[in-house]
Amino acid sequence: MDPKALNxxxxxxxxxxxxxxxxxxxxxxxxxxKRIPIAAKYQQRRKISQPVSYIAMFTGLIGFAGIFYALAITNGDGFMLVGGLLLFVVAMIVAAAVNFWAGSEAFKFRDGVIKVIHPLILRYFGESFMLNPKNLPELKKYEQYGVLPKYDRGYFQDSVKGEYKGVAFLVRELNLSVANGTEDNKTKYKTIFDGIIIEFDTFKKFKGETQVRLDKGTLGNKYQAFKHDLSQVKLEDVNFERQFEVYSSDQVEARYLLTPATMARFLSLSSFYGSQLEACFKDGKLFMKIATKHNYFNSKLDVLKPLDFSHDIEQLFRELYQIFALIDELKLDDKTGL
Known part of the structure; x- marks a missing residue:
């Protein structure tokens, strides 16, 4: 690959x-x-694993048909039911095992390459840039900002920390879900948030808490104000008020933070992200929650082809420049207001 040809x-x-x-x-x-012999071995093993997988899946379908026949036609014939179940389970185990045997070395090699190369790409932007650093905060810590929805289950994926124009930031992929009934005695979950959260250390000196939330209608807005023991802030920007509601423990400080220029920037960012943006100013930090379907920091590396990091490099640049643009747009590096 030619680094000068990168987009x-x-x-x-x-x-x-x-x-x-x-x-x-x-x-x-x-x-x-190292890749060449690993890829060759994988291709050779696939010549065995692929037909075995097809046979196993076909056998599994026969077993499933036996289960269905036993339950629906023979009123639960024990021999047919147990035989079909065993055939189905064994077939699935064989299919999984043979595919693991064929691809485990290649998959392990790919993961190892990514764990070394991606941090090196990030390090171009500065020594502070790290992929999935250790000792990151637990999810519960971010509840203090008041913009996360009520959830039953949450998990992080990739995280990146860094610093731009003196502003330290941590961006994390987050998925939140709520319980949504049961099936086969197992709880089902429904996703209520899928996107990123970003925590910025700003130069702003503010003592109170100010939340910028999506407008949820009259009743929803009153409930939000009551729940967080904050008072609603009325601002003069009609377009901003149409999309967002602001709650704060300090009316004066909220207006200091949300100047007309800042409100215009929030509207611009909200439009860019499809109106799914909420934020909180608290304890000298700006916390942002952005719903997005984009899979951040995801690699497209294919170890069956000559190693090419072009896509990964270009994607990391695009994703980090989005974060840099947030800092620039909101002037988080400015020590005097937003």
């Missing part, structure tokens, strides 16, 4: 090409040499 910002092309040649290319070449 990244023009100001980064030359410097990143030099960085790539110095820090990434040597590892890339070593990994490519």
């Amino acid at each position: 990244i910002p023009a100001e980064d092309k030359h410097s990143f090409a030099e960085y790539f040649q110095q820090h990434i290319a040597p590892k890339w070449q070593r990994y490519e040499a």
